[in-house]
Each structure stands twice: as C-alpha cells, then as structure tokens.
Amino acid sequence: MKILVTGGAGFIGSHTVVELIKNKFQPIIVDDLRNSKSFIIDNLYKITGKKIPYYAIDFGDTLKLSEVFKKEEPRGIIHFAADKAVNESINNPLKYYNNNLCNLVNLLSLVDKFKVQSFVFSSSCTVYGVPNSVPVKENAKIKEASSPYGFTKQVGEKILSDFFKTLPNSSLAHLRYFNPIGAHPSGLIGELPIGLPSNLIPFITQTAIGKRECLTIHGNDYNTLDGTCIRDYIHVIDLANAHVLTLNHLFNTAENLILNVGTGNGASVLKVVNRFQEVNNIKLNYKFGPRRPGDVPAIYADNSLIREKINWSAKFTLDDCLEHSWKWENNLSH
Numbered sequence: 001m002k003i004l005v006t007g008g009a010g011f012i013g014s015h016t017v018v019e020l021i022k023n024k025f026q027p028i029i030v031d032d033l034r035n036s037k038s039f040i041i042d043n044l045y046k047i048t049g050k051k052i053p054y055y056a057i058d059f060g061d062t063l064k065l066s067e068v069f070k071k072e073e074p075r076g077i078i079h080f081a082a083d084k085a086v087n088e089s090i091n092n093p094l095k096y097y098n099n100n101l102c103n104l105v106n107l108l109s110l111v112d113k114f115k116v117q118s119f120v121f122s123s124s125c126t127v128y129g130v131p132n133s134v135p136v137k138e139n140a141k142i143k144e145a146s147s148p149y150g151f152t153k154q155v156g157e158k159i160l161s162d163f164f165k166t167l168p169n170s171s172l173a174h175l176r177y178f179n180p181i182g183a184h185p186s187g188l189i190g191e192l193p194i195g196l197p198s199n200l201i202p203f204i205t206q207t208a209i210g211k212r213e214c215l216t217i218h219g220n221d222y223n224t225l226d227g228t229c230i231r232d233y234i235h236v237i238d239l240a241n242a243h244v245l246t247l248n249h250l251f252n253t254a255e256n257l258i259l260n261v262g263t264g265n266g267a268s269v270l271k272v273v274n275r276f277q278e279v280n281n282i283k284l285n286y287k288f289g290p291r292r293p294g295d296v297p298a299i300y301a302d303n304s305l306i307r308e309k310i311n312w313s314a315k316f317t318l319d320d321c322l323e324h325s326w327k328w329e330n331n332l333s334h
C-alpha cells in the first residue's frame with residue numbers, strides 16, 4: 001500500500017520510512033532537502049535494500065505535487081514536512097505560517113481531489129504549553145501557544161479536523177510527539193541539526209565530540225528533584241513505529257484520533273547528561289546557566305490512550321537512545 005511521506009528525508013520521516021518498509025508499506029518520499037541531505041536517501045537504500053521512490057520537490061508546489069499523486073496514487077499520507085525551530089519562528093513567523101499552514105492547506109486540496117483515505121499529522125506536545133498537571137492527557141486544556149511554531153501545530157490540527165469532518169470515509173490522526181531523540185542503530189540515519197543546535201541531545205553529542213566547548217544546562221533552580229527541567233524523551237524508532245500502527249488502525253476505521261506519543265517517563269536534563277556519560281563512557285564538559293525563556297519546567301505524556309487504541313508502547317530505553325545518538329554523531333563527524 002502506497003504512503004506519501006512528506007519530509008521523508010528528515011529526522012523522524014527517514015526512520016518512519018524504514019519502519020514502513022519493514023511493515024510492507026510502500027513509502028513515496030517528497031522532500032526538497034531544505035533541512036536534510038541527499039546521503040540520507042542513499043543510506044535509506046543501504047538500510048532497507050529497497051529503491052524508494054523519491055521526489056525532490058517543495059510539497060507546497062501543488063502543480064508538481066499533483067503529478068506525484070497522479071503517478072503514485074497514494075492511499076495514505078504521513079505529513080512530516082514543516083519548519084520546526086522554535087526560536088526562528090519567533091523571529092520569522094511568516095516563514096512558519098507559510099510552510100506549516102499555507103502549504104498544508106494546499107496539500108489538503110489534493111487529499112480531496114485524489115481521494116486519499118488516511119492522513120497522519122506530525123503534531124507536538126508543544127500544543128499543551130505549560131500544562132496544569134503532569135502526566136498530560138490528550139484532553140488537557142490547550143493554552144495560548146508560546147511561539148509561532150507552536151501556534152502552527154495548534155492551528156494545523158484544527159484545519160485538519162475541520163476538513164476531515166467533511167470527508168466521511170477518510171480517517172485522520174494527530175500524533176503529538178514528546179521529545180524524539182536517538183538514531184538508527186546502524187548509525188546511517190539520524191538528526192541533522194543545521195548550525196548551532198538548540199535541542200539538548202545534539203548539543204550534548206556535539207560537545208562530547210569536540211565541536212562545541214561546553215554544554216550549558218539551562219537552569220537548575222526548577223521545582224523538580226534535581227532542579228533541572230523534565231521531558232519525555234522517546235526513541236525515534238519507537239515514534240516511527242507509532243506511525244505504522246496508526247496507519248494500520250486508520251485504514252480499518254473512519255476515526256479521527258489525537259494521540260500522545262511519549263514513553264510516559266520524565267527524565268531531567270541532569271539525568272540525561274549523567275546517563276550519556278555512563279552509557280558511552282565519556283566525560284562531558286557542562287556547566288549550569290540561567291533558565292531558558294519559554295521553557296516548560298516539566299512535561300511528560302499520559303500514554304494510556306495510544307496503548308489502548310493501537311497497542312503501542314516504547315521498546316527502547318533512555319540508555320539505548322543515548323548510545324544510538326552517540327554512534328550517529330561519531331559517524332557524521334568521521
């Protein structure tokens with residue numbers, strides 16, 4: 001069964017392509033590599049042994065994308081392609097509204113025209129803002145977004161839900177990812193941060209390998225056990241598998257779902273740093289700095305709904321994630 005994967009050369013998209021193939025789906029990648037590199041496509045071939053149809057186009061180019069729909073006739077779409085840097089979105093909101101929302105609307109016109117049955121949207125725990133309590137459930141109150149990026153995920157969900165209500169035979173899922181980390185154990189695909197990373201794990205691995213001098217832990221005076229922020233870090237392959245299970249479910253129902261994808265466990269920044277050093281037997285240069293504006297003190301998932309609906313659970317541990325991220329960094333740098 002053919003699945004169009006926008007952003008299929010990206011961090012989460014590439015791992016999902018591998019899991020789709022393992023589960024007998026046929027992914028079709030649309031990605032113009034604005035945040036990836038062509039060697040990822042080559043490495044997908046090395047991992048899967050399959051030549052995956054790949055279109056290097058902007059998914060917002062409706063004319064070119066129509067040609068792909070005509071040729072490939074996908075039955076489902078997983079829509080990863082988006083811009084995702086929180087800080088950049090504050091400085092350049094139109095870039096985010098354009099790619100994450102205008103292009104999404106254009107994509108949906110083709111969903112209708114080409115009768116695509118099922119659609120999976122990459123949403124984010126960022127839609128919850130600062131939650132009133134943790135673990136956070138899907139029905140938690142959606143607060144005002146703290147960045148244009150977060151706003152595009154809230155509005156993206158709404159646009160899709162409104163639209164799919166008009167398509168009675170189609171099905172939709174919003175997957176709200178918590179903090180995806182890790183990489184493929186082969187070390188052939190992983191996250192490609194462009195420039196100075198703002199996310200924790202690439203900053204750790206780049207510091208450990210000597211690309212950065214020192215990791216700054218943003219704040220150790222939070223009301224948590226060790227004073228540092230708590231997140232729900234999830235291995236990217238576990239996240240990829242959630243997409244496969246979701247698609248299987250969507251093809252058998254006409255449901256519209258919202259699912260948290262997180263392990264259900266919170267880990268503090270200091271715990272991640274300590275486990276990284278222990279698992280990889282390496283000393284990390286780090287210091288404590290002030291809080292980062294906009295950071296949520298603690299957030300992790302209530303994942304009972306995704307367990308119940310699609311029988312998903314995380315298989316990889318935090319240690320696995322940190323071992324695989326380190327292997328990826330080593331392969332990237334050598």
Ligand code: NAD
Pocket residue numbers: 006007008009010011012013030031032033034035036057058059060079080081082083084099103122123124125177178179180192
């Ligand atoms: P990524 O940047 O690695 O992957 C996105 C891919 O989409 C890139 O390869 C990029 O080249 C491509 N792309 C972007 N705009 C495009 C366009 N107009 N046309 C064609 N290709 C385009 O990001 P990721 O981490 O894999 O994230 C995937 C999705 O998951 C995004 O929607 C992101 O907002 C969401 N998400 C990510 C995280 C995270 O921490 N990584 C957390 C929650 C949600």
Ligand code: WQD
Pocket residue numbers: 084086123124125126178179180198199200201203215216217218219229230231269292295
């Ligand atoms: C994790 C923790 C930092 C870097 C972001 C987006 C969110 C979602 C996932 C897309 C925090 C601390 C980090 C550093 C540090 N993406 N940290 N030193 O902020 O939870 O979420 O990515 O939807 O929308 O906001 O992830 O990896 O940036 O930070 O101490 O150099 O690590 O303060 O506590 P975050 P992150």
